[in-house]
Amino acid sequence: MKTHFFSAVIMTLTTFVLLVVIYPLLVWGAALVAPAQGRGETISANGRVVGFAKVGQKFTHDAYFWSRPSAVEYNAAGSGGSNKGPSNPEYLAQVQARIDTFLVHNPAVKKANIPAELVTASGSGLDPHLSPQAAYIQVPRIANIRHLSETQVKDLVQTHTESPWLGLFGPDKVNILALNIALDQLK
Incomplete structure (x- = not known):
């Protein structure tokens, strides 16, 4: 049970960091190089x-x-x-x-x-x-x-x-x- 619990916690934290931190930063970075820095032309x-x-x-x-x-x-x-x-x-x-x-x-x-x-x-x-x-x-x-x-x-x-x-x-x-x-x- 311990192995499943820790695996689940690690997977949850990894997914959280990936989807809540890294992905938004990538989208924000892409917007900065887009025309009008992502604010619309x-x-x-x-x-x-x-x-x-x-x-x-x-x-x-x-x-x-x-x-x-x-x-x-x-x-x-x-x-x-x-x-x-x-x-x-x-x-x-x-x-x-x-x-x-x-x-x-x-x-x-x-x-x-x-x-x-x-x-x-x-x-x-x-x-x-x-x-x-x-x-x-x-x-x-x-x-x-x-x-x-x-x-x-x-x-x-x-x-x-x-x-x-x-x-x-x-x-x-x-x-x-x-x-x-x-x-x-x-x-």
């Missing part, structure tokens, strides 16, 4: 933090690029999709309402040309990016409202388009928060 404007680079925000004013819809209203504490399938009548009605709203605010756009990401939520509900195509389709509306040339706004989108990692992994994308901040600074 923030985006600043006018000297103050206005958002995080990896978390989407809601933009629906016509003078801004609209973001991708969110099933969780951009709540980072409760990320997730709607879990409604593409044949769910409630989901289809929601997507149709988004299409109708987009067409009202972008009358020059045809329904067939609307990128799906502008009317469907991402899996996490927090996607901060759009494809360049989804940004470019909004250019006429924004240029008209802000009294800018479409070329100026298109150049801004092109400047803020991020290429795939190593040129291979993932699609081109545009961070909508960073793009809208740059749009405000464009005068």
Whole structure:
């Protein structure tokens, strides 16, 4: 019995040190070498933090690029999709309402040309990016409202388009928060 007791105590202490001391120190050390030292990449404007680079925000004013819809209203504490399938009548009605709203605010756009990401939520509900195509389709509306040339706004989108990692992994994308901040600074 003594041998089992001491073995159990040694195993418990070893596991405790490994999981409560060493593992957290390893995770903390990895965070220190990560971008922004594990605190998240923030985006600043006018000297103050206005958002995080990896978390989407809601933009629906016509003078801004609209973001991708969110099933969780951009709540980072409760990320997730709607879990409604593409044949769910409630989901289809929601997507149709988004299409109708987009067409009202972008009358020059045809329904067939609307990128799906502008009317469907991402899996996490927090996607901060759009494809360049989804940004470019909004250019006429924004240029008209802000009294800018479409070329100026298109150049801004092109400047803020991020290429795939190593040129291979993932699609081109545009961070909508960073793009809208740059749009405000464009005068």
